[in-house]
Amino acid sequence: MTVRLRAMLATLPSYVPGRNIPGAVKLASNETHYPPLPHVLARIAEVAGTINRYPDSNSTTLTSALATKYGVADEQVAVGCGAVSLLTQLAQATVDADEEVLYAWRSFEAYPILTAVAGGSAVQVPLRDYVHDLDEMAARVTGKTRLIFVCNPNNPTGTAVRRAELVAFLRSVPSDVVVALDEAYREFVTDPDVPDGVTLLDEFTNLVVLRTFSKAYGLAGLRVGYAIAGDPAVANALRQTQVPFAVTSVAQQAALASLEPEAEAQLMERVAEIVAERTRVSDALRAMGYEVPPSEANFIWLPLGEHTTDWAAGCEDRKVIVRAFAGHGARVTISSADENDRLLDAARDLAESVPC
Numbered sequence: 001m002t003v004r005l006r007a008m009l010a011t012l013p014s015y016v017p018g019r020n021i022p023g024a025v026k027l028a029s030n031e032t033h034y035p036p037l038p039h040v041l042a043r044i045a046e047v048a049g050t051i052n053r054y055p056d057s058n059s060t061t062l063t064s065a066l067a068t069k070y071g072v073a074d075e076q077v078a079v080g081c082g083a084v085s086l087l088t089q090l091a092q093a094t095v096d097a098d099e100e101v102l103y104a105w106r107s108f109e110a111y112p113i114l115t116a117v118a119g120g121s122a123v124q125v126p127l128r129d130y131v132h133d134l135d136e137m138a139a140r141v142t143g144k145t146r147l148i149f150v151c152n153p154n155n156p157t158g159t160a161v162r163r164a165e166l167v168a169f170l171r172s173v174p175s176d177v178v179v180a181l182d183e184a185y186r187e188f189v190t191d192p193d194v195p196d197g198v199t200l201l202d203e204f205t206n207l208v209v210l211r212t213f214s215k216a217y218g219l220a221g222l223r224v225g226y227a228i229a230g231d232p233a234v235a236n237a238l239r240q241t242q243v244p245f246a247v248t249s250v251a252q253q254a255a256l257a258s259l260e261p262e263a264e265a266q267l268m269e270r271v272a273e274i275v276a277e278r279t280r281v282s283d284a285l286r287a288m289g290y291e292v293p294p295s296e297a298n299f300i301w302l303p304l305g306e307h308t309t310d311w312a313a314g315c316e317d318r319k320v321i322v323r324a325f326a327g328h329g330a331r332v333t334i335s336s337a338d339e340n341d342r343l344l345d346a347a348r349d350l351a352e353s354v355p356c
Helices: 007-011 038-048 060-070 083-094 110-118 134-139 163-172 232-240 249-259 261-288 305-317 337-351
Strands: 025-027 077-080 100-105 121-126 145-151 178-182 207-212 225-229 299-302 320-325 329-333
Touching (some): 025 329, 038 249, 038 261, 060 225, 060 249, 077 083, 083 110, 083 178, 083 207, 083 225, 083 232, 100 110, 110 121, 121 134, 261 299, 305 320, 305 337, 320 337
Parallel strands (some): 025 320, 100 145, 145 178, 178 207
Antiparallel strands (some): 077 225
């Protein structure tokens, strides 16, 4: 007799991390190629001497710093072990068995996993022109809908919904349904018509905005993210469902150091360089004949359809690792100019043999 586990595990999709191959350029995980800022590293070294003690389980100082930064009450902020952990907690806090979680597809691949683990039913709405089809998503809301994920900019396509469409959608959603606006890539947005979700919280108390220190801030290995909720009860629910001491003292202090004005100025300079490279790489790929939807993130999307796997394998043969979504497309992280040039060299070779 074997142990009895939940039946859903037999069909639970697996999260696929980006591969690491010695000598290859890794453009698969949307990490920044920049190392942490020197004073952030110094803060990490300083606090490392205290790790014999448990961290502040409520991340009190970091919570207050984030509340000040965004002009909200401390009670509206919850800090977690990366934004994906907070998304998982949100599903656990809102969804019971036979209730629904609604999201676009293709979108962040963790959504189906955390929905299943929470015991909910996934309702997936296809993208339209690589962007969330918010009209169709609104039409799919039922009495069983408890949670909606809107990834903006969307992972893996990099596309973003604009203010008018998003506001109209939020006004159509019943006020007792929680809408999670996943803004992990917000810092890379340059289109002024793509709204900052925090500015919508006063009107929509069922909205919760998710952000992370993993991407623009370069702290992916430390796992620290945060949520800002229109209703403090939602932030409190996230604290209730969090594993004790989930955010380490090192992660908390590194995030605090990253929020200091001088650090943020330097980080935004780095973001500007990545955005400039995003434009350069996108333009170069389009000149080769590839379709590249406009991106507001630190990655681009190549909708290669049935050719995706072969194209990604060709990149790997050339020591460039991209993230392939079989049958759909390839997501490519924007990195340094040198690493991006290696991608462009590979793409140029493959454009001759793989239809774009």
